[in-house]
Amino acid sequence: MSVHKEYSKLTTKRLFDMKQDGRKISMLTAYDYTMAKIVDAAGIDVILVGDSASNVMAGHETTLPITLDQMIYHASSVVRAVERALVVVDLPFGTYQGNSKKALESAIKIMKESGAHSVKMEGGEEISESISRILSAGIPVMGHLGLTPQSIYKFGTYTVRAKEESEAKKLIKDAKLLERLGVFALILEKIPAELAKEVARNLSIPVIGIGAGAGVDGQVLVLHDMLGMTKDFSPRFLRRYADLNEIMTRAFKQYIHDVKTLDFPNENEQY
Secondary structure, eight states: OHHHHHHSOOOHHHHHHHHHTTOOEEEEEOOSHHHHHHHHHHTOSEEEEOTTHHHHTTOOSSSTTOOHHHHHHHHHHHHHHOSSSEEEEEOOTTSSTTOHHHHHHHHHHHHHHHOOSEEEEEOSGGGHHHHHHHHHTTOOEEEEEESOGGGHHHHOSOSOOOOSHHHHHHHHHHHHHHHHHTOSEEEEESOOHHHHHHHHHHOSSOEEEESSOSSSSEEEEOHHHHTTOOOSOOOTTOOOSOOHHHHHHHHHHHHHHHHHTTOSSOGGGOO
16 A cells, blocks of 8 residues: 555645655756656656756856746656656746736746646845736746845845845745745755755745755755766755766766777677
């Protein structure tokens, strides 16, 4: 019975139950079919099709340039691969801020065209109208507070957020507001561990951290970072579970060598 429970399809209700049962939630990003298939088969609970695709897939400095159609392309690729995980898609910058009608249209477009299960939005009180409108259409929303990369030019830095009391109070207030509005889960990015722990303790919905300590209900990392494919990004919260950069470079160099020395293809590798 427990095996069936562990591998049955993840839903927003299942995530809520996991928090109540004290079971931690695992979450990773993915942006394409091949990677998503591997991540899903490994047993991940949630896959985030993050606007971090703007950085790791397209090479932009920030998450701002990626478009709604580009997010739908990545999300569609991921959805086709997934059998078990809950798929969450970032609403990109400019598709929901300040205009709740546009926000609803953006969310509907993502859901219809990609087949994803939910959307994620950055911000608190300032986007509450957009969140409410999307939720009223029956689309599940995941919140995101703390360091919100879409607001990088407002903050001017990627350093830890909510260290000052005023910002911490606003974060707690926003978190409670998001729960009241009806978001099914909340991401807290790069905030003090004690603050994140307090938020998780005060909310009944799951709180997932990235650089927010161990006192939350689950963790999320960017796939390319935790696999060691990116070399120029080393925040304190990142644990590299592999060094694919080195493994892939070695494989490429061996291939180049084998081609140039006529070692590849050999007699068994041709028709």
